[in-house]
Amino acid sequence: MITGLGTVSCFGRGIETLWAGMNAAASTPVEVTDPHANMTYRKLYAVPADTVAAQPATVGELPVGDAVRFALDAARQALTDAGLADRDPARTAVVVGSGFGDWRLHEHWRTEGFPTFGGWAPTFSVAAAVGAQLPALGANISISNACAAGGYALSLAADLIRTGQADVVLAGGVETYHRTSMGCFNRLVAVDPERCRPFDADRKGTIFGEGAAMLVVESANHAAERRARRYARLAGVGWSCDGFHLTAPEPEGTQIARAMDEALTAAGIAPDRVGCVVPHATGTILNDVIEARALRRVLGASTETTPLYSLKALTGHTGGGAGAFAAVAAILTLEHQLVPPNPPLGAQDPECPVWLPARAVPLRSPAILVNAYGFGGNNVSLVLTSP
Incomplete structure (x- = not known):
């Protein structure tokens, strides 16, 4: 069960702000x-300045940056939302997905000078730092399989609960601005000069976004014992890997379709009972076309009547946090029984024959399919249903 939510996004703090x-x-x-971002395209869906306090600067002896601070803020929001002020730290775990962790901190050191704390600071310290601050003394795991990481974090949270390793898991993803990924995508010619516009006929690539999305995951029994409000049920998960190319998706979309099929099968949801899809949909030319084809393969005739909600058109591509943000968007859609309007397109790509409603539409069925894909062919699909 998902019983708590917290976000830091380009809209500010909190799920109410995100939903608005x-x-x-x-x-x-x-x-x-x-000043060191020497590249052609430098746009970002940034978290507004001063949204999250610039503290802590360290956790123990470890210097930390915005990735830790964003994730910690979102985790505390989620715990408060779940009413979990009183919990057993030893039975609480943390799983955080991120493509780069606190890499921005390391970039800053390279241009502004290294600190004199006299130690070594790992890049992927987010989960451990969040666990130390909460505290959460169960497993503290950082996942870094690119842009699928936030989705994998949620599925791993469910595994920790099913195997008895934890009663409560703070799971999600985070990404912050850094020159490295922005520069790489510039050199890949995969950045849109205007905005992130998935499925648009004139799209040129993606634009990155900052933020953190954290969710409280616990067993149905644990939630019932403490009479917790339940947002949604994580009903099914599917993993796969293309094994095709370092960056390009496999042209037929075979493995992303497999991940969707396995998630729906695990959830016991027929394709025509999917009420909405929150696709990966980055705005890159190949990815959008291949995902649209795979959705048609999985959903069949119901593709034309199943609304897609394109979150990245609003928040940008939040990298390792994208799957977690998509899950939060799906849960808010379930909570309100309403699929929000998609940002307007110039013209929809005819090679992407999916339904992107420009106005809010009622959620016809309380089951939502969420997709997250990453470089290297990492794929994960989640099915979230009403509790």
Whole structure:
């Protein structure tokens, strides 16, 4: 069961702010001011300045940056939302997905000078730092299989509960601005000069976004014993790997279709009972076309009547946090029984024959399919249903 939610996004703090932004269906990336970002395209869906306090600067002896601070803020929101002020730290775990962790901190050191704390600071310290601060003394796991990491974090959280390793898991994903990924995507010619516009005929690539999304996951029995409010049930998970190319998706979409099929089978949900899909949909030309084809293969005739909600068109591509953000968007859609409007397209790509409603539509069935894919062919699909 999902019993608590917390977010830090380009709209600010909290799920109410995110939901309002989703319904407004409008956002604008900003130009980064980093003087060392020597690249053509520098737009970012940034977390507004001063949204999250610039503390802590360290956790124990470890210097930490915005990735830790964003994830910690979102985790505390989720715990408060779940009413878990009183819990057993030894039975609480943390799983955080991130493509780069606190890499921005390391970039800053390389241009501004290394600190004099006299130790070594790992890049992927987010889960451990969050666990130390909460505290959560169960497993503290950082996952870094690219842009699928946040989705994998949720599925691993469920495994920790099923195997008895934890009663409560804080799971999600985080990403912050850094030059490395922005520069790489510039060199891959995979950045849109205007905005992130998945499935648009004129899309040129993606634009990154910052933020953190954290969810409280616990067993149905544990939630019932403490009479917790239940947002949703994580009903099915499917993993696969293309094993095709370092960055390009497998052209037929065979393995992403397999992940969707396995998640739906695990959830016991027939394709025509999917009420909404939150696709991976990054805005890159190949990915959107291949995902659209795979959705048609999985959903069949119901593809035309199943609404898609394109979250990245609002928040940008939040990297390792994307799967967790998509799950939060799905849960808010379940909670309100409403699929928010998609940001308007110039013209939809005819090679992506999916339904992207420009106005809010009622959720016809309380089951939502969420997709997250990453470089290297890492794929995960989740099915979230009403509790």
